[in-house]
């Protein structure tokens with residue numbers, strides 16, 4: 001029997017997709033960057049100046065994450081795998097897409113539940129739920145000091161090339177809950193082929209190029225609407 005080739009759906013998500021799970025966004029009123037000095041807690045220079053502060057910042061993020069559950073928007077993206085070959089490119093460091101059942105998730109800015117050796121950056125380990133706190137004294141299984149597996153400002157984004165390739169192959173693009181303020185992630189949209197339908201769900205959308213369909217609602221409501229749009233027609 002001939003293999004059925006599903007259309008490729010590429011999704012770019014930002015903090016807004018996890019907002020209804022209780023995870024704080026960065027740039028909204030009351031967001032993380034209003035309460036923490038971004039260049040101290042999220043940059044390479046900040047990590048060199050005060051690594052303990054950054055360990056603490058990400059310890060707090062993990063504590064928030066383990067209490068959170070995927071929401072209906074995460075679940076709807078997983079459900080779309082019935083009809084589409086879905087890849088989620090996420091700027092988020094949480095694991096809510098995976099926990100909702102999405103099979104293909106590419107993290108652009110790292111992953112909260114992982115740590116990386118300071119001496120051998122290719123050595124990445126998963127944290128276990130009973131041990132989510134890291135400090136200057138934390139060692140990986142090889143005895144090396146570790147850092148959060150997070151892409152800091154001033155560092156390269158290793159997954160940007162595979163992400164751009166995925167965008168070029170997309171038959172449909174969906175963008176959810178991002179202020180499109182951080183490059184190179186925000187530039188990915190320009191890799192979509194001309195004529196490919198692009199949908200953008202965000203209750204406070206930023207200006208986007210003509211031709212993009214904007215759904216100016218929260219992620220869960222936007223995904224409810226989008227499922228109806230993307231459902232294959234009989």
Ligand code: OAD
Pocket residue numbers: 013014015016017019020025026027028031042091092109151152153176177178179180181182201202203204205206217218219220
């Ligand atoms: P931002 O905090 O910049 O933007 C969050 C977006 O989510 C805004 O456009 C909000 O309007 C939208 N939003 C809020 N509630 C929503 C909801 N319920 N449903 C849908 N959208 C909602 O977050 P990002 O664009 O993800 O990087 O930020 C990009 C990067 O900046 C992050 O990955 C992080 C940060 O610095 C690093 O730390 C490396």
